[in-house]
Amino acid sequence: MEHPPEIQAVIAKYPTLKKAFDTGVESDDGREGALLEFILAHPSRIQFKTAPQTLLDAVDEFSFKKDFLISVGPHKAGVLSDLLEKHKPTSIIELGSYLGYSAILFAHTMKTNTQNAGGEVKDLKIWSLEMNVEFAGIARQLIDLAGFDDIIEVVIGPAEDSLRQLVKDGTITNVDMVFLDHVEELYVQDFKVCQELGLLKKGTMVVADNVLRPGAPDYRALVRGLKGVKSEGIIGLIIPGGAEDELEVSNVLEDLKSGKDDTSTT
Numbered sequence: 595m596e597h598p599p600e601i602q603a604v605i606a607k608y609p610t611l612k613k614a615f616d617t618g619v620e621s622d623d624g625r626e627g628a629l630l631e632f633i634l635a636h637p638s639r640i641q642f643k644t645a646p647q648t649l650l651d652a653v654d655e656f657s658f659k660k661d662f663l664i665s666v667g668p669h670k671a672g673v674l675s676d677l678l679e680k681h682k683p684t685s686i687i688e689l690g691s692y693l694g695y696s697a698i699l700f701a702h703t704m705k706t707n708t709q710n711a712g713g714e715v716k717d718l719k720i721w722s723l724e725m726n727v728e729f730a731g732i733a734r735q736l737i738d739l740a741g742f743d744d745i746i747e748v749v750i751g752p753a754e755d756s757l758r759q760l761v762k763d764g765t766i767t768n769v770d771m772v773f774l775d776h777v778e779e780l781y782v783q784d785f786k787v788c789q790e791l792g793l794l795k796k797g798t799m800v801v802a803d804n805v806l807r808p809g810a811p812d813y814r815a816l817v818r819g820l821k822g823v824k825s826e827g828i829i830g831l832i833i834p835g836g837a838e839d840e841l842e843v844s845n846v847l848e849d850l851k852s853g854k855d856d857t858s859t860t
């Protein structure tokens with residue numbers, strides 16, 4: 595397939611992006627199983643539990659050398675770690691686990707922050723919601739290899755159903771952070787589900803990935819127009835390739851009403 599010169603230059607520099615540019619396919623074509631095999635045979639594997647960053651580095655290495663992965667990747671990982679260090683969440687709901695990269699990043703950062711502050715690691719919790727059973731299975735294996743199976747629970751099913759069930763059975767009553775990283779078209783709907791379930795309280799931080807690429811303009815307009823929410827975009831790069839994207843970081847300043855149809859704006 596013939597691409598414009600700027601795309602050809604990107605592909606020449608980052609060959610693992612070729613398939614995505616040629617076919618539009620970025621996941622679910624066998625690469626996830628190949629990643630698991632790569633990780634299980636990786637020379638750093640004996641360090642994964644003692645130094646979980648080595649596992650994330652190995653996933654990034656696969657994305658650079660073997661096949662592109664739709665994980666947040668190393669640049670956005672830095673942005674997210676900084677946010678966690680500032681906000682210090684102890685409970686997180688993530689919509690879209692994929693292979694567990696961001697969940698492992700969150701667990702590692704939260705655990706390090708908590709230990710540095712003399713807090714209790716046993717109080718940390720991440721619910722990572724994933725509807726693809728194969729991806730969820732690989733995520734659980736990587737989470738186990740990184741030693742975070744006590745902190746991260748991968749919940750299989752469509753995010754909306756899992757959110758409703760977790761709240762209904764009393765597993766979740768409130769969270770410090772929501773990470774939206776599943777499908778941009780569902781950000782508005784699932785943000786409203788979190789609101790309806792009473793999860794968006796004063797102090798909650800909601801972070802949404804990919805608001806520029808592929809883009810979530812409706813979501814951005816919603817959170818920026820909501821009374822009681824302070825929202826801004828932070829630049830994050832898609833790696834490999836270096837394409838500029840933004841994460842929308844929304845801090846809830848007052849409890850958002852849990853009325854189902856409440857969409858009150860400033």
Ligand SMILES: C[S@@+](CC[C@H](N)C(=O)[O-])C[C@H]1O[C@@H](n2cnc3c(N)ncnc32)[C@H](O)[C@@H]1O
Nearest residue numbers: 665666690691692695696724725752753775776
């Ligand atoms: C971009 S990936 C998530 C990447 C992950 N957060 C990371 O950085 O490692 C999006 C994931 O959301 C999942 N997904 C898509 N729609 C979903 C839904 N409605 N509920 C739960 N998961 C969904 C996809 O199967 C895919 O694994």
